[in-house]
Amino acid sequence: MAELMNPAPRFSLRQLAYFVAIAEAGTISEAAQRLHISQPAVSLALSDLERALKVQLCVRRKSHGITLTPTGTQVLRRARQLLRQAEDLEGEASAGEGSLTGVLSLGCFVTLAPTVLPPLLQGFSALHPGLTVDFAEATQDVLQRRLLSGELDLAVIYDMDVVPEMERAELFTMRPHILLPADHPLADRPAVSLHELAPEPMVLLDAAPSSHHALGLCHGFGVVPRVRYRPTSYEVARALVGRGMGWSILVQRPSNDRTYEGSRVVIKEIAEPVRAEAVLLAWPRAVRLNRRAEEFLRYCRDAALPTGARPEASQA
Incomplete structure (x- = not known):
């Protein structure tokens, strides 16, 4: 006797898409505006999805938007995955084997973004003009949360404070340096030795994991820095150093020795034996990469490394 086919799910991809839009917008009315459909239609789709799954996905508060339930948070992650898989299926069925369509969601650590993202986006988009690459710049903890929640496909991050749930591929390495x-x-x-700079005020880039890395590096060599400023922006840190308000430890090495306001800064190697830090492309271990993400990973490994970020360039 032939086995019975699995019954079709009682929910639709459209309902999942509306639920994701509601979760991201925070309110049903805002989701309706983004989707260009009526608010009652969005509300009904949410109710139908909850009825089909037999769970409450969110708490609706009049004039205060919605709040996801714990189950809703789990369903949101799976919904994003299902929608991306459906998009993959549609793209592969309608396009040639060598073509990529749809959207690749890419994250990048804030200090790496100015030099790493532009060449990657330009080169990859030239190979796949039918593909849209959306990107987000954030600190490493935020990027990893967004990867695990299904908001991002991949993220370019440092090999620092990476959670065990992440799979990773090393792209290149860079040595930390002193900025004066x-x-x-x-x-x-x-x-320059860290011990020589210890009495002077330090400008600590306070964007996770940069601050942990810099302080850990100092403490590893018995240096207790006098932290005076904690900017969260890479360029603000460079500007403070340029004005003589302190020294800093950074990893990213822009080719320009001028800050936004025109002050000059200089990069100096750390006299103590410091290791090169790896830059990774990361994604959740539990998620199978879609074709767009696989092709982007292959492209990053084969080409498109930014000038000055190749391993041989960072060993000076």
């Missing part, structure tokens, strides 16, 4: 104002007394040296 151009007129600093030690600016003419090729390398």
Whole structure:
């Protein structure tokens, strides 16, 4: 006797898409505006989805939007995955084997974004003009949360404080360095010891995991820095150093030695034996990469590494 086919689900992809829109917008009315459909239609789709799944996905509060239930948070992650898989199926069925369509959601750590994202986006988009790459810049903890929640397909991050749930592929490495104002007394040296800078005020980039990395590096060599400023922006950190307000430890190395306001800064190697830090492409271990993400990973490994970020360029 032939086995019975699995029954069709009692919910639709459209209902899942409306639920994702509601969760991301925070209110049913805002989701309706983004979807360009009526508010009652969105509300009805949510109710039908909850009825089909036999769970409450969110708490509706009049004038205060919606709040996801714990079950709703889990369903949201799976809904995003199902919608992406459906998009993959549609793209593969309607396009040639070498074509990519749809949307790739990419995240990038804030300090890496200015030099890493542009060449990757330009080169990959030239190979796949039918594909849209959406990207988000954030700190590493935020990017990892968004990966695990299904909001992002991939993210470019440092190999620092990476949670065990992440799969990773190393793209290149860069050595951390000391940043000094151009007129600093030690600016003419090729390398500077952290111990020499310990008495001076430090500018600590406070964007996770940069702050943990810099402090850990200092403490590893018995140095207790005098942290004076904690900017959350990479360029603000460079500007403070450029004005002589302190020194800093950074990893990313832009080719320009000028800050936004025109002050000069200089990069100095750390005299202590520090290791090069890896830059990764990361994604959740529990998620099978779709074709768009697989092709982007292959492209990153084969080409498109930014100038100055290749391993041989970072060992100076």
